[in-house]
Amino acid sequence: MSNLADGMEDYLKKLLTLSASGYIDIKRKELAGKFNCVPSQVNYVLETRFTLEKGYLVESKRGGKGFVRIRKLQASLENLLDMFVQDIITGRISDDRARGLIQRLYDLKYISLRESRLMEAALDSLNIIKDKSLQETLRGWLLKDMLLMLIKFA
Amino acid sequence: MSNLADGMEDYLKKLLTLSASGYIDIKRKELAGKFNCVPSQVNYVLETRFTLEKGYLVESKRGGKGFVRIRKLQASLENLLDMFVQDIITGRISDDRARGLIQRLYDLKYISLRESRLMEAALDSLNIIKDKSLQETLRGWLLKDMLLMLIKFA
């Protein structure tokens, strides 16, 4: 008998393969109910099994009619991401490295010239931050959020 | 099945696109009746979805023959500058206003959908900053740098 987390993982992955849209929407509480566990267990499964490195994107909304949406990335995007995931998940990234990644995205025709410049401009704005540590952290988030946005609407 | 507020938002936006005059007049109580909710729900939708920053103007009148008028502002650069002059001067801007500006730039066809999303993603990343003051300042720079870049390479 496998554990709860593995069971929930399998269940969600199965739903995903059955889904035509490439994503599924679930209710955290309902899912927890189905597996007879606390709702936060769902978060655990999402955090450990449906990560970016593994090719998944998770979005959610709170409040009435809220949801958790799990999206399976296309293989091509996964490959692309593989190159950056390491930088992204460490959470911090140097300016040079960040600009290198943007250049790479452009070379791969994944973003337009204007888009690359937009991303670079965003990086520029971080230069007014005195605290170098905060700067690196923020740069990591900036890059990650922009990249995820591109992927989400690919 | 989406929630009440989203449904009402969609309904009103649809009416707006169908309207030749550029605005629609509704009766708060009637609308609430159609959606089977309390009248103040209408206010909630107006306050969260039809704000000035998002390019809408809401006027109303009480008493007999009362109404609520929702107008989609036509975007123009002049218009935009007027609306955001204060932010530009102070160099600080709230999240809502920043997103509104981006939306308006997109309405104006100054930026593409992807570009607008990139800019929004950049804004997202600032949310990890605890210090609200620093956050507002940084947001100002971020927006300014991205905007200048767009202009420079227009």
Added chain:
DNA sequence: TTTATACTTTGACTATCTTTGACCTTTTAT
């Protein structure tokens, strides 16, 4: 077999978004 380490499960507390209702103000009709 014990111990150390990694993985899983739980629950209390928090954050966010939505819905409702009681009470308030303005405008019009008589």
Added chain:
DNA sequence: ATAAAAGGTCAAAGATAGTCAAAGTATAAA
């Protein structure tokens, strides 16, 4: 003036989801 007919405000309640750290379990190393 007054009553009737709108619309407005605000705070509480409801509906979800997120975080974090403690407690429980399984696995690997000694």
